[in-house]
Amino acid sequence: MQDATLGGTGAGEANTVSGNIGVGVTVYGSASLVQGNLIGTNPAGSATVPNAGGGIGTFASGGTLGGPLPGAGTLVSGNGGNGILVSGGSGLTIQGNWIGLDASGTLDFGNAQSGVRFESGSSLHQLIDNIISGNANGVRIEGASNTIVLTGNRIGTNAAGSAALGNSGIGVEILDAPLIQIGAGGQGNLISGNGGRGVRISGSNSTGVLVRGNFIGTDSTGSFDVG
Numbered sequence: 001m002q003d004a005t006l007g008g009t010g011a012g013e014a015n016t017v018s019g020n021i022g023v024g025v026t027v028y029g030s031a032s033l034v035q036g037n038l039i040g041t042n043p044a045g046s047a048t049v050p051n052a053g054g055g056i057g058t059f060a061s062g063g064t065l066g067g068p069l070p071g072a073g074t075l076v077s078g079n080g081g082n083g084i085l086v087s088g089g090s091g092l093t094i095q096g097n098w099i100g101l102d103a104s105g106t107l108d109f110g111n112a113q114s115g116v117r118f119e120s121g122s123s124l125h126q127l128i129d130n131i132i133s134g135n136a137n138g139v140r141i142e143g144a145s146n147t148i149v150l151t152g153n154r155i156g157t158n159a160a161g162s163a164a165l166g167n168s169g170i171g172v173e174i175l176d177a178p179l180i181q182i183g184a185g186g187q188g189n190l191i192s193g194n195g196g197r198g199v200r201i202s203g204s205n206s207t208g209v210l211v212r213g214n215f216i217g218t219d220s221t222g223s224f225d226v227g
Helices: none
Strands: 005-007 023-027 033-035 054-058 064-066 084-087 093-095 114-119 126-128 137-142 148-151 172-175 180-182 199-202
Touching: 172 180
Parallel strands: 005 033, 023 054, 033 064, 054 084, 064 093, 084 114, 093 126, 114 137, 126 148, 137 172, 148 180, 172 199
Antiparallel strands: none
8 A cells, every 4th residue: 555544443444454475564655544453363353364474564654553542553463474564764653553462452462573673774763652562572673773762662561561461582672773762751661571681782783772761571550570
C-alpha cells in the first residue's frame, strides 16, 4: 500500500490480514495510516494464523501505524518474521499497537523474530505506547540513526505491566546505531521479564545514545521484581 488507509477505529473497519506466504502488509510512499487491524491472528485475536514473511514491512516516510485513540492500535502477532520491520524512511509514528500478544494482552503470541526492527537508513521515527512482548527480541535497532525515540512502551510484560510475558532474547538492542533515545523524563519505558538483557548497546557507532526515566526489571509501578 502507498499513501492509503488500512482499517480504522470504527465498528467493522478492521481488517484481518493473516495466513499469507509473504509479509502481511507492506507500506511504501508516505502518509499511510494503518489502524485497528489484526495481522497474523484470527479475527478475534484468540489464535495465530501466521503470515510467513512477517507482519508489517514499511519503507515509508511519515504516516502512522496505530495512533493514540481507542481502537487505533493494530494487533501484530504470531507471524513468521518480524512483527514490524522498518527499513529506511523517516518520520514514521508507531503508536498504541500490541505486538506479540493475544487480544487479551495476557498470552504469548510472539512473532518469530523481533517485535519491531529498525534497519539501516531509518531515522526520526517514534515508537510510542506499544506493548511488545513474547517475540524472539523486543526492539532491535541496527544501523539506524538520528534520533529514533522510544517512549511509554511496555517491552516484555503483559498489557497491564504487572507480570512477565518476556521476549525470549533482548528487550531493546542497539547495534551500531547513533543518536537513539530510550525514554525521557516522565515518559520512560517498562523493559522487564525478557530472557536476555533488558537493554544492550554495542558497536563503535552507537554514540550519543540516551537512556532516561525507564523501569528496567520491575513491574509498571517500579515496586516488584519482573526481572
